Every structure is written in structure tokens, then in C-alpha cells.
Amino acid sequence: MNASRAPVRQSSVRAHNLALVLQTVANSADRPSRAAIAGATGLTRATVSALVDDLIAGGLLIELDPAPRTGAGRPAAGLALASQGPAGLGLEINVDYQAACVVDLTGAVRHRFVARRDQRLLSPGTALAELGDLAVQARAAAEADGLVLAGAALAVPGLVAADGLVRVAPNLGWLDVRVPDLAGLPVTVDNEANLAALGELRADGAEPTFLYVSGEIGIGAGIVLDGGLYRGGRGWSGEIGHVTVFPDGRPCRCGANGCLEQYAGQEAVAADPDLAASALGIALSAVVNLLDIGVVVLGGAYAPEFDRLRPGIEAELHRRVLTADLAPVTLRPAALGSEAAMRGAADAVIRSVREDPAGWLAQAV
Amino acid sequence: MNASRAPVRQSSVRAHNLALVLQTVANSADRPSRAAIAGATGLTRATVSALVDDLIAGGLLIELDPAPRTGAGRPAAGLALASQGPAGLGLEINVDYQAACVVDLTGAVRHRFVARRDQRLLSPGTALAELGDLAVQARAAAEADGLVLAGAALAVPGLVAADGLVRVAPNLGWLDVRVPDLAGLPVTVDNEANLAALGELRADGAEPTFLYVSGEIGIGAGIVLDGGLYRGGRGWSGEIGHVTVFPDGRPCRCGANGCLEQYAGQEAVAADPDLAASALGIALSAVVNLLDIGVVVLGGAYAPEFDRLRPGIEAELHRRVLTADLAPVTLRPAALGSEAAMRGAADAVIRSVREDPAGWLAQAV
Known part of the structure; x- marks a missing residue:
């Protein structure tokens, strides 16, 4: 029994430490070295180096050349979130437009697509098919950049049940609508104001x-x-x-x-x-x-x-x-203007990767 | 340094365990024996007995004779919250009445006093002087019963600052009113709807x-x-x-x-x-x-x-x-009808005794 428990605990410790290292890099104002991460986290330098290597191999971190020498000694290489690894697909459907964006791990918006059309004239099936086209365009643009979509989230102006069923969206005329996979990805659905508020919460100085x-x-x-x-x-x-x-x-x-x-x-x-x-x-x-x-x-x-x-x-x-x-x-x-809901949706995907890099690495292998 | 730390830790463990035993009795449907408390808390029987003795001596628990023998063996004596020990003084001042109640440790209302009068005609000083008279009556009634008031709390229809200052009570015409000691007791002040809601939360089945x-x-x-x-x-x-x-x-x-x-x-x-x-x-x-x-x-x-x-x-x-x-x-x-605010106030006092019996015992000595 102890023998079968041990690996589980080790892998859970590794998952925790991977997330710790990734968050330490994400929250640093500058590009921290492996030594600086060891200092900030209390992990040994050897452990940090092994974790950093895994995060680099998985496309979550990049190691940059040291800045030009300004003083004595050789500056260490610095780590940063990868802008070429996993990305989040943020989707929004609202009364008079549909929108999609691709946000990379650094939080930068890489692509935006907006289709203005009165959704009230469309059936839910037609509206979702059009949103699917937008998602396919966004996915193609992301992949042309070398990004891999880690997931998709959709903001809707309505009441969403815990299992993602849209119970009612009065201004869309939707009742009990189930959102299918879009662009080959399962879609997490949430209320647009909730996603926008979460996006705003993570904006600077909130x-x-x-x-x-x-x-x-x-x-x-x-x-x-x-x-x-x-x-x-x-x-x-x-x-x-x-x-x-x-x-x-x-x-x-x-x-x-x-x-x-x-x-x-x-x-x-x-x-x-x-x-x-x-x-x-x-x-x-x-x-x-x-x-x-x-x-x-x-x-x-x-x-x-x-x-x-x-x-x-x-x-x-x-x-x-x-x-x-x-x-x-x-x-x-x-702070995020009129894009907050779609950005909040993409951000929810990115956050899930940042909080569980081990899950991403296991899936990416 | 270790020597000076040890007594602090021991006294804090004792305080925790006193509260644990008292809450176990309070939450029991029947009158638990010392052995039953040991079983429920995981404390040794000897520890439970010493704590119970202290709680009895401090007037917080009573030990009742065993019920008449119905089967084989000698039934154990049962413990219950004392109805003759500490009590809470709940006060309320509202637009057209003042009220006071005395609630014992079991949660039973022992005395109620209501004075109906339009408070809008009174200055804050006069209103509080009249409330003081009501508090003195309530204290006398409690003491005639052998109860000891552990504290007083006052419900007011207005905005109360964290330090107890009544910033504004529009319907009383109060602005920045500081509530003095009443009946010789310091008074904790809170919004009447908040106290009533807390009273209601602790009512059965809330x-x-x-x-x-x-x-x-x-x-x-x-x-x-x-x-x-x-x-x-x-x-x-x-x-x-x-x-x-x-x-x-x-x-x-x-x-x-x-x-x-x-x-x-x-x-x-x-x-x-x-x-x-x-x-x-x-x-x-x-x-x-x-x-x-x-x-x-x-x-x-x-x-x-x-x-x-x-x-x-x-x-x-x-x-x-x-x-x-x-x-x-x-x-x-x-569930508490129109008395909820005054009951909630008294209950806040009782709860502080139940949650920190060690504090009560130290003060009662």
C-alpha cells in the first residue's frame, strides 16, 4: 500500500512545484534566473533547474540570453513565459456581434475576430455554426503563429447552469441551449459579465x-x-x-x-x-x-x-x-474596455494552464 | 525562551478544550455523560473530567442526576448547560420603542422589558438615559434570578462604524452617537437587521x-x-x-x-x-x-x-x-418574530461566552 502511494505523492508534489515555478516567473517584474526562483520559492537549485527544463520543453517558459554586461561578473540567463506555446481561445456571442480572440500565455492578444450581425434573427444552431466558423479562423491564425490552443471558453449574455447549459439568454431568444465543440475544442460556457469581471479583476491595479x-x-x-x-x-x-x-x-x-x-x-x-x-x-x-x-x-x-x-x-x-x-x-x-468578456474568456483558459502546468505537460506529450 | 512559551501553549490548549467540551454539551440532543464527551471529542476521560469540573465550578455546566434506572447497570449522570450562570443582556432601540431582554446560557429568554415611546421626540442623550433605566431593570431581574450578566449588546436602526460609533440613524435623528456603558456594562453596538439576521441564522432549521x-x-x-x-x-x-x-x-x-x-x-x-x-x-x-x-x-x-x-x-x-x-x-x-434583533443582541453575548469559556472563567474568579 505504501509502495503504491508514494508515486502519487511525488507526482502531486511535482505538479505543485511546477505551478509554483511558473507562477513565480509570471509574477516577476523582470526575468528571473533559476537561482532567483530558487531563492523566491525555497526549492533547491537542482529541483528548480529540473522543473524549469520540463517547462521549457513543454513550451511554457523560454530562457533568454543575458542582458549585455553592465558590471562585473557574468549575468545569468533570464526566464520568461513563452509567447509561442499554449494559447487560449476566447469567444463571445452577444446580441449584435460575435467575437473571438487568441491570447497567449503572456496574456497578449494575438488575434481578434469580430462579426457584427443581429443574433436575434438567427436560431441558436445557426448562431453557433457561425461562431464555429469564427473559431476555426481563430484556430488557423493561432496555428499559423505556432501556437497550440489549450482550450476555449465562451461568454454568453444569459443564465448558465453549472454544467454549461445555457438555461436562458432572453436577448438572444435562447432557451436550454447546449454549446457543442467549436473548432474541434470542448467549450467552457459562462455568463459574459462574470467573465468580464474576472478579466477586470486581473487587470493591473484592480x-x-x-x-x-x-x-x-x-x-x-x-x-x-x-x-x-x-x-x-x-x-x-x-x-x-x-x-x-x-x-x-x-x-x-x-x-x-x-x-x-x-x-x-x-x-x-x-x-x-x-x-x-x-x-x-x-x-x-x-x-x-x-x-x-x-x-x-x-x-x-x-x-x-x-x-x-x-x-x-x-x-x-x-x-x-x-x-x-x-x-x-x-x-x-x-480597463479592458468593450473586450473584457472575450478577454476574460481567453484568460480563463490561460489561467487553467498556469495553475496546472503538469496537466498541460501530460497532455502535450 | 522555551520555558516561557510552554505555559502559553498549555493555557491555549486548555482554552480550546474547554470550548470544545462546552460546545459538545450545547450541541447534544440529550444530556451527555463525561464518557460520551470523551468519545465525541477524542479527549481522555481524565482530561474531560477535569475540564467539566472547571466548567461546573464556573457556573457554565450542571450535572444532573441520572434518569431512573430502566435497564441493567447504573446510568451515568448527564451534563447540561447551566441556566443559572452567565446571561446576555440584549438591548434594542428603535423608532417607536426600546426593549431589553435577558437570555441565559441555554438560549432561554428569562426576562423581557419593552417601553413604547416615539424616540424621534427624544435627544440621543435622553433616549440612551431611558434605555439605561431599562437595562438597570433587566440587570436587577437577572440578578434576582441568580444570573450574572456577561455583557450587553445593543441593536440600532442605523449605520454603525467598526468601533461601535453610530454614524447615522436617520429615523432616530442620530448622527455620530457614542453609546455609553449601560447598567454598569460596556455595550457592543451593531445594526439591528444584522443582529436579527444572526439570531435567525442560529434558529432551528435556518x-x-x-x-x-x-x-x-x-x-x-x-x-x-x-x-x-x-x-x-x-x-x-x-x-x-x-x-x-x-x-x-x-x-x-x-x-x-x-x-x-x-x-x-x-x-x-x-x-x-x-x-x-x-x-x-x-x-x-x-x-x-x-x-x-x-x-x-x-x-x-x-x-x-x-x-x-x-x-x-x-x-x-x-x-x-x-x-x-x-x-x-x-x-x-x-422564526424569532419581532424579537429577533433584541434576541440576536443577547445571543451575541451568550455566543462569546460559549466560544471562550476560559475567558469567562478567568473573569469570574
Whole structure:
């Protein structure tokens, strides 16, 4: 029994240490040497060297020539994440466009594809077939660069069950849609505002607690509390687009009246930006009164409209948030702009490789 | 250095084990024997006996005679929480009443005092002086029973800073009020809906995730996620009373228009219960759309009005919650009824004794 246990423990220690070394390189401001990694992790230099060799062989790290000599002694070679190894395919389907991007292990966007077309005119099968074409293009572009897609993730504007079934996406007209493999890859499906919020959380200088609001034709939100996404009891939190702002107001596709979406969706913003800002301010005041969140990030189609929307939103927050005088709410545009959901999707794939390089190496062999 | 460390570690082990034994008794359906506690905790019988003796001497446990013999052998004596030892003083100040209760270590309410008077007519100093009189009565009643007050906690309808300063309680007209010692005891201050939600969480059969709504003249909420209270970035979550339901509606004391409080506060419920239920339903729909919470508990003055309010609330939830058809929301009245906040306050004191009996024993000596 001990004999059969030992290898399992050793391989699990190796998996842990591979991830530790990879994350140490990823989080370094400069290109650390093997010795610097040993110092930072507490692993021996021999262990670090063996792990680094495996990560280089698997296409996850590269070793760069030392910088030109500036002082005494021979500088050590530096390690960096490979930009030519595994990559993530990020997909997004929204009401009036489909999009795909390829993000490499360093987090750089290598390719973007956008197809603008009103998805409401398409059946789910047709929409997914068109998305499949976009995914095939993205895969070809990635492979032409020598990249290998480690996986695909799709952002949808709707309620997604834990097993990836899209239960309902009101603005697409989808009900219980199962997403097939696209471009030969299994696809992880998640709500677009959740993915965008996770993307934003990992952007430079992000706060640990904020509300991310994604404004497209529909409006969703991702609630980030203490560095983690709050998904709710069934994974369906953040439906700010269906928060009532005018109880007897405009009818919504969901069957209710006066939903935020009818006043601050992308089309409504274009038609009457002042009313949109005011409606957003009313709904955001509810969020702040309920959750005491001090930072609101506006993303999706709101990002380029930020300066135009800000005064109207702030006026409502000032008027309607009980604690406005004690602790003002900070509004800012999304760092990733309107690409946050698709980038968040690709990032989810990249993160899974970074967190489990052993899994990638086993599969790549 | 080792010599000075050892006693600290021993005393910390003893403190841990005292709490473990006390909790084991508290969580037992019947009266466990010393042997049963040893079995449940993994401690030796000798250790358990020494700890039990200390807990009995400190007034935290009692040992009861064995039940009459029903079979062969001599039944062991059983242990139970002492009802004559430490007790908690729970205090509440709300818009139209003050209340105090004494709760013993078993969780039983031993005394209740309520003084109905509109607090809005009083200065904070006068209100707190009157609350002090109530606390003195409660302390005298507790001591006449042979109880010793282990502490006092106060529930207030307002925003409380981490250091206990009441920053603002709009319906009391309080601004930056510091609560003094009452009846000779330092007082822990917390938001009334938070304390009520914690009280409700520990009631039998409570769910780990729910929204507690406390309806008095003002309305507050406690958000319980996965068995813990979500307090928000600055401790000011749950201000559902100031969620906008009718943007251009009735002016509120907070300076905004159309706050829930103006339509579903206690006075508004009496004047127009149908409108109150509808307004509550609109605000609760926002909470469920944002947080995906499946259970809403109505407490405070809502508890006795539950059957009257329910249909109107449910109609709005059904209409306005995006996931209403996928996963209905359960509404129920608070198990502790309108006493939840004051009970929650007393319970907070009792819990601190249960979690740190060593602290109590050191102080009682």
C-alpha cells in the first residue's frame, strides 16, 4: 500500500512545484534566473533547474540570453513565459456581434475576430455554426503563429447552469441551449459579465471588491467581493439589467415592466443618454445601498460612453445612496474596455494552464 | 525562551478544550455523560473530567442526576448547560420603542422589558438615559434570578462604524452617537437587521443563505451568505429601506425620493398594505436579481403581517425576478418574530461566552 502511494505523492508534489515555478516567473517584474526562483520559492537549485527544463520543453517558459554586461561578473540567463506555446481561445456571442480572440500565455492578444450581425434573427444552431466558423479562423491564425490552443471558453449574455447549459439568454431568444465543440475544442460556457469581471479583476491595479457592469443590448453585472466572484446560490447573480427602475415603465423581453435594460441598454443609451445615465444611477444606488460596494466599473459598450454617462449616474448616486456623504462611490471605465468578456474568456483558459502546468505537460506529450 | 512559551501553549490548549467540551454539551440532543464527551471529542476521560469540573465550578455546566434506572447497570449522570450562570443582556432601540431582554446560557429568554415611546421626540442623550433605566431593570431581574450578566449588546436602526460609533440613524435623528456603558456594562453596538439576521441564522432549521428583512418604521436587511453575515466594505450593507422603488415618489428622511421605507415602513403598511407589499416585492426582486438568493425572511413588524403581505410580494417576485420560473423564491416569516434583533443582541453575548469559556472563567474568579 505504501509502495503504491508514494508515486502519487511525488507526482502531486511535482505538479505543485511546477505551478509554483511558473507562477513565480509570471509574477516577476523582470526575468528571473533559476537561482532567483530558487531563492523566491525555497526549492533547491537542482529541483528548480529540473522543473524549469520540463517547462521549457513543454513550451511554457523560454530562457533568454543575458542582458549585455553592465558590471562585473557574468549575468545569468533570464526566464520568461513563452509567447509561442499554449494559447487560449476566447469567444463571445452577444446580441449584435460575435467575437473571438487568441491570447497567449503572456496574456497578449494575438488575434481578434469580430462579426457584427443581429443574433436575434438567427436560431441558436445557426448562431453557433457561425461562431464555429469564427473559431476555426481563430484556430488557423493561432496555428499559423505556432501556437497550440489549450482550450476555449465562451461568454454568453444569459443564465448558465453549472454544467454549461445555457438555461436562458432572453436577448438572444435562447432557451436550454447546449454549446457543442467549436473548432474541434470542448467549450467552457459562462455568463459574459462574470467573465468580464474576472478579466477586470486581473487587470493591473484592480480593487478586490467592485461591481462590474457590462452594457450591451442587455446589461449584466459581475459582483467581485474580496477578490472572488460572487456567483449566488445557483450561479445566477448579477442580473442588474432586470432590476426595476420604473415599476410601470417600458415592457421588457423578460415579461416585466421598467427593467434597467429598457432604459440603459445600448440602444437606449444612443436614443437618450441622460435618461440612461439616470436609470443606471438608480439601479447602481440600489446595489450600493444593499452591498456597500465602493467601486463601480462600467464595461462593454459603456466604456467608450463613460464620460457622457458619468455626471448623470453620479447625481443619482449622490442623491440615493444612504452613505454617499460618509464614503463616496468611485466610478471608472473598464480597463479592458468593450473586450473584457472575450478577454476574460481567453484568460480563463490561460489561467487553467498556469495553475496546472503538469496537466498541460501530460497532455502535450 | 522555551520555558516561557510552554505555559502559553498549555493555557491555549486548555482554552480550546474547554470550548470544545462546552460546545459538545450545547450541541447534544440529550444530556451527555463525561464518557460520551470523551468519545465525541477524542479527549481522555481524565482530561474531560477535569475540564467539566472547571466548567461546573464556573457556573457554565450542571450535572444532573441520572434518569431512573430502566435497564441493567447504573446510568451515568448527564451534563447540561447551566441556566443559572452567565446571561446576555440584549438591548434594542428603535423608532417607536426600546426593549431589553435577558437570555441565559441555554438560549432561554428569562426576562423581557419593552417601553413604547416615539424616540424621534427624544435627544440621543435622553433616549440612551431611558434605555439605561431599562437595562438597570433587566440587570436587577437577572440578578434576582441568580444570573450574572456577561455583557450587553445593543441593536440600532442605523449605520454603525467598526468601533461601535453610530454614524447615522436617520429615523432616530442620530448622527455620530457614542453609546455609553449601560447598567454598569460596556455595550457592543451593531445594526439591528444584522443582529436579527444572526439570531435567525442560529434558529432551528435556518438555511445558510438568506435575506433577512426587518420592517419597523425604517427597514433594514441582513444578508447571510453561506452561513456568514455579509457586512460589506465598510459594514454598511443591507440598507434596503433606501432602495428606490418609485424614482419620483414620496420624499424620504434621507433626502432621496421613492425609498422603499416610504411605502413599506410600519406606518405605510398600516395605511396601505397592498401598496406596501407591492413596493416590498419590487425591492426584493432587485435583491434576488442581483444576488440570486432563494430565501427571504420577513422579520420585525413584518412577521405578524406576513400572511397579509405575502400575496402582493409574491406577485411582484414572479413578475420581476428573471429566474422566477427556474427557481422560485421562498418567503417565510422570521422564526424569532419581532424579537429577533433584541434576541440576536443577547445571543451575541451568550455566543462569546460559549466560544471562550476560559475567558469567562478567568473573569469570574
